[in-house]
Amino acid sequence: MAKKLLLGNEAVARGLFEAGCNVVSSYPGTPSTEITEYAATYDEMYSEWAPNEKVACEVAVGAAIAGARAFCGMKHVGLNVAADPLFTVAYTGVNGGLVIGVADDPGMHSSQNEQDSRHYAQASKVMMLEPADSKECLEYTKKAFELSEKFDTPVILRLTTRVAHSRSLAETSDRADIPVKEYVKNPQKYVMMPANAIPKHVVVEERIAKQIEFCETDDINTTEYYDKKIGVITAGNCYNYAKEALGKNASYLKLGCVYPLPEKKIIDFANECETIYVIEELDPVIENHCKKLGLKVHGKDVFTLLGEYSQALVAKAILGETRESEAVDFDIPRRPPVLCAGCPHRGLFYALKQEKVTVSGDIGCYTLGALQPLDSIDTVICMGASVSALHGRNKVNPENAKKSVAVIGDSTFIHSGVTGLIDIAYNNSASTVIVLDNSITGMTGHQQNPTTGKTIKGDPATQVDIVALAHAVGIKRVKVVDPYNLKETRDVIHEELEADEPSLIISRRPCALLKTVKHNPPLKVNKDKCKSCKMCMKIGCPAISMKDGKAEIDFTQCVGCNVCTQMCKFDAIEA
Amino acid sequence: MNTYSVMIVGVGGQGTLLASRLLGNAVISAGYDVKVSEVHGMSQRGGSVITYVRYGEEVHSPIIEKGEADLIIAFEQLEAARYLPFLKKGGKIVVNTQKIDPMSVVTGVAEYPAGVIEQLKEKADVTAIDALSLAVEAGSSKAVNVVLMGVVAKHMEFSKDAWKKVVEETVPAKFKELNLKAFDLGYNS
Numbered sequence: 001m002a003k004k005l006l007l008g009n010e011a012v013a014r015g016l017f018e019a020g021c022n023v024v025s026s027y028p029g030t031p032s033t034e035i036t037e038y039a040a041t042y043d044e045m046y047s048e049w050a051p052n053e054k055v056a057c058e059v060a061v062g063a064a065i066a067g068a069r070a071f072c073g074m075k076h077v078g079l080n081v082a083a084d085p086l087f088t089v090a091y092t093g094v095n096g097g098l099v100i101g102v103a104d105d106p107g108m109h110s111s112q113n114e115q116d117s118r119h120y121a122q123a124s125k126v127m128m129l130e131p132a133d134s135k136e137c138l139e140y141t142k143k144a145f146e147l148s149e150k151f152d153t154p155v156i157l158r159l160t161t162r163v164a165h166s167r168s169l170a171e172t173s174d175r176a177d178i179p180v181k182e183y184v185k186n187p188q189k190y191v192m193m194p195a196n197a198i199p200k201h202v203v204v205e206e207r208i209a210k211q212i213e214f215c216e217t218d219d220i221n222t223t224e225y226y227d228k229k230i231g232v233i234t235a236g237n238c239y240n241y242a243k244e245a246l247g248k249n250a251s252y253l254k255l256g257c258v259y260p261l262p263e264k265k266i267i268d269f270a271n272e273c274e275t276i277y278v279i280e281e282l283d284p285v286i287e288n289h290c291k292k293l294g295l296k297v298h299g300k301d302v303f304t305l306l307g308e309y310s311q312a313l314v315a316k317a318i319l320g321e322t323r324e325s326e327a328v329d330f331d332i333p334r335r336p337p338v339l340c341a342g343c344p345h346r347g348l349f350y351a352l353k354q355e356k357v358t359v360s361g362d363i364g365c366y367t368l369g370a371l372q373p374l375d376s377i378d379t380v381i382c383m384g385a386s387v388s389a390l391h392g393r394n395k396v397n398p399e400n401a402k403k404s405v406a407v408i409g410d411s412t413f414i415h416s417g418v419t420g421l422i423d424i425a426y427n428n429s430a431s432t433v434i435v436l437d438n439s440i441t442g443m444t445g446h447q448q449n450p451t452t453g454k455t456i457k458g459d460p461a462t463q464v465d466i467v468a469l470a471h472a473v474g475i476k477r478v479k480v481v482d483p484y485n486l487k488e489t490r491d492v493i494h495e496e497l498e499a500d501e502p503s504l505i506i507s508r509r510p511c512a513l514l515k516t517v518k519h520n521p522p523l524k525v526n527k528d529k530c531k532s533c534k535m536c537m538k539i540g541c542p543a544i545s546m547k548d549g550k551a552e553i554d555f556t557q558c559v560g561c562n563v564c565t566q567m568c569k570f571d572a573i574e575a
Numbered sequence: 576m577n578t579y580s581v582m583i584v585g586v587g588g589q590g591t592l593l594a595s596r597l598l599g600n601a602v603i604s605a606g607y608d609v610k611v612s613e614v615h616g617m618s619q620r621g622g623s624v625i626t627y628v629r630y631g632e633e634v635h636s637p638i639i640e641k642g643e644a645d646l647i648i649a650f651e652q653l654e655a656a657r658y659l660p661f662l663k664k665g666g667k668i669v670v671n672t673q674k675i676d677p678m679s680v681v682t683g684v685a686e687y688p689a690g691v692i693e694q695l696k697e698k699a700d701v702t703a704i705d706a707l708s709l710a711v712e713a714g715s716s717k718a719v720n721v722v723l724m725g726v727v728a729k730h731m732e733f734s735k736d737a738w739k740k741v742v743e744e745t746v747p748a749k750f751k752e753l754n755l756k757a758f759d760l761g762y763n764s
Binding site for chain 1: 586587588599600603608609610611612613614615620621622623634635636637638640641642643653654656657659660661662664675676677678679680681682683684685686687688691694695698699707716
C-alpha cells in the first residue's frame with residue numbers, strides 16, 4: 001500500500017488496474033479523457049480509443065460477455081451516444097464485470113450542456129456509484145466491478161468535473177488476479193428479442209429490489225452524526241463542500257450509491273435530525289426521492305439548479321454567511337479561450353468569413369471559430385450535427401447549398417459525421433462539407449483517432465483514408481487544401497460552393513501544439529513599413545496586438561505560420 | 576494547522592498546471608493532506624485558467640471561493656486583478672508583471688487597463704516580478720512557471736532544498752538543469 005497524489009481520473013484508471021480489468025474502450029471527452037489515457041499506461045490491460053462512445057460501450061459489453069472485466073469511459077453527452085447499448089445490456093446483464101464511467105460537467109467548463117447523468121441510471125435501471133475524491137475514485141471503481149458481478153448488471157461510475165480533475169491522496173495496492181470467466185452460450189440471457197426480453201425485464205425489477213436492500217446496510221452509504229440540528233443528505237463532491245462549510249455543526253448521510261437509493265436508511269437519518277438539507281448539484285434527484293418517501297426536506301428551494309456548488313454557496317444557503325473581499329476599481333476585459341497562435345483552423349475560418357457563408361459547426365477546438373473576430377460559425381449542436389444539419393438546411397431550399405458549409409474535425413467526422421455524409425450522398429444535396437483535419441483529437445488534449453495512423457499507445461495502426469472514404473460513399477468531388485494558404489483555401493471553397501453536387505474539402509494541417517510539428521522562428525513587424533491598417537488583426541491571432549499604434553508580434557506565442565504575412569499588403573511582417 | 580489555500584491563475588498555455596503539480600508535490604513531501612483542482616479542456620486554449628491548491632491536516636473541498644485564498648500566484652497582471660476578490664483579508668499576491676492581451680483588447684473592443692500592479696498594491700500585500708525575463712535568462716520563456724514557484728518558495732514554510740528536490744522529480748529529465756536555474760533565479764530575485 002502506498003499513498004499517492006492522484007488525479008480523480010488517474011485514480012479510476014488505477015482502480016481498473018487493481019480490479020483486474022482486462023479491456024478498456026473509450027472515446028475522449030472532457031472531463032473523462034484521462035481515465036483512459038492513464039489506463040493505457042498499464043500493459044496488463046488492453047486499452048483503446050474507439051470511434052465513438054456507442055462503439056466503446058459495445059466493445060466493453062462484448063468483452064464482459066466473453067468473461068473479462070471491462071470498462072468504457074465517456075463524458076456526459078457521450079452517454080447519450082452510448083445509451084442504446086446501455087438500456088439493453090441492463091437486461092442481458094454481464095458475465096465478467098462491466099463498468100461504464102461517465103463524467104458530468106456542472107458549470108459547463110468544457111461542454112455544450114449541463115445534463116445530469118443520474119437520470120440515465122434511473123431510466124436504464126442500472127446501479128450508479130458516485131465517488132467524492134480520488135481515494136473513492138479508486139475504491140468505488142473496484143467495488144463497481146464486484147457489484148456488477150454480484151448483481152449480474154452493468155454499473156455506472158459517475159464523476160463530476162471537480163472529482164475527475166482534482167488531485168487528492170489515494171492508497172494504491174497490487175492488481176488482483178481475476179481469471180477471465182468461461183463464456184457459455186445462453187440465448188435466453190444474451191439474445192434480446194421479445195421472447196427473451198420479456199422475462200428479462202422481470203429479472204431487472206427483481207434486481208433493483210435486491211440492490212435497494214443492499215444499499216440499506218452496505219457501507220457505500222455512510223452516516224456521520226455530530227450536531228443534529230442540521231442533517232445533510234448528499235453525494236459526491238457536494239459532501240466535501242458541506243463538510244467544509246458546516247463541519248461538526250451538522251450530521252451527514254453520504255450516498256456513495258446514487259441509484260438505486262435506500263429508503264429506510266434515509267428515513268432513519270431524517271428522523272434523527274431537525275432540519276434536513278439535500279445538497280446535490282444539477283437536478284433534484286435525491287430530493288425527489290426523499291419527497292417520495294414523505295420526508296420534509298430543503299433542496300432546490302434554497303439551492304440552485306444551475307452550475308457548480310462550493311463551500312461558500314452551502315454556507316450562504318444554510319448559515320446565511322458571506323465572505324468579505326476586495327476588488328479593483330476598473331473593468332477587467334474578459335478572457336475567453338481563443339484559437340491558438342498557429343492554429344490551422346484560423347486560415348480556414350478567415351476564408352469562410354470572406355465567403356460570407358452560413359456555417360454549420362461542430363464540437364471541438366474549432367467551435368472557437370464562432371468567437372470574434374472570426375465570427376464564422378452559425379450553429380453548434382452536438383457531435384456530427386454539422387454535416388447532417390447542413391443537409392437539412394439545403395433540403396429546405398437547394399439555393400442554400402451555394403451559401404452554406406459544414407465544418408467538422410477529423411475525430412468528430414469519424415465519430416458521427418460520416419453517417420451524415422452518407423445521407424448527403426444518398427439523398428443528394430449539393431452540400432459542401434469541410435473536414436478540419438489537424439491530425440489529432442485536439443480539444444481534449446491530443447488523443448489519437450482512426451485518422452491519425454496510431455493507436456492510443458502510439459503504435460502504428462490502420463489509418464482511415466478520408467478521401468477514399470468519401471469516394472466510397474458516393475462523393476465525387478473531394479479536394480484537399482492547406483489552410484495556411486489563404487488564397488488556395490478561399491478559391492477551393494468558392495469553387496465547391498458553386499458545384500451542383502456534394503463535395504468534401506479536407507483542410508489539412510497538423511495542430512500547431514503537436515510535439516512533432518516543427519515551428520518557424522517567430523515573425524517580427526517592421527515598424528517602418530507598418531501602416532497601422534490592422535488587417536493582420538482580422539484573423540484573431542493571440543500573438544498579434546497593437547502597441548503604440550503599430551502591430552506587434554508576441555515572440556513567446558508566434559510559431560511563424562505566416563498566415564498574418566498574407567494579410568499584410570505592405571510586407572511589414574518579416575521572418 | 577488550518578487549511579492553507581493557494582490559487583494559481585494565468586492564461587492557458589502559460590504552464591500553470593506544472594506549477595500546481597510542483598506545489599502539490601512539495602506539500603505532500605511535508606506530510607500534509609492536499610487537494611488540487613485543475614481545469615482542462617476548452618478553457619485551456621488561451622483563456623483565463625485557475626488552479627486551486629489547498630493543504631492542511633484534513634482538506635475537504637478542492638476549490639477556493641471569494642475571500643478564501645491565503646496566496647494568489649498570478650502568471651499575468653490582468654489575471655491577478657480578476658481574481659483579487661478571491662484573496663482573504665491579509666492574504667498575499669505574487670504576480671508576474673507580464674501582460675497578455677485578451678482577444679477583446681487585440682480587436683480593440685476593450686483596453687488593457689493601466690496601473691494594474693499599483694492598484695493591486697493599494698489593496699493587498701503584493702510581490703511583483705518580471706518572471707518572463709528571468710525565464711528567458713534561464714533558457715526558455717516557458718520556464719515562467721518555475722521562476723514564479725522560486726519566488727513563492729521564499730514565502731512558504733518548506734526548505735529550499737525540499738523545493739529543489741521536488742522540481743527535480745517533477746519536471747522532465749532533459750529540462751532539469753534549465754528548470755533548476757529558473758527556480759534559483761526566482762528564489763534569489
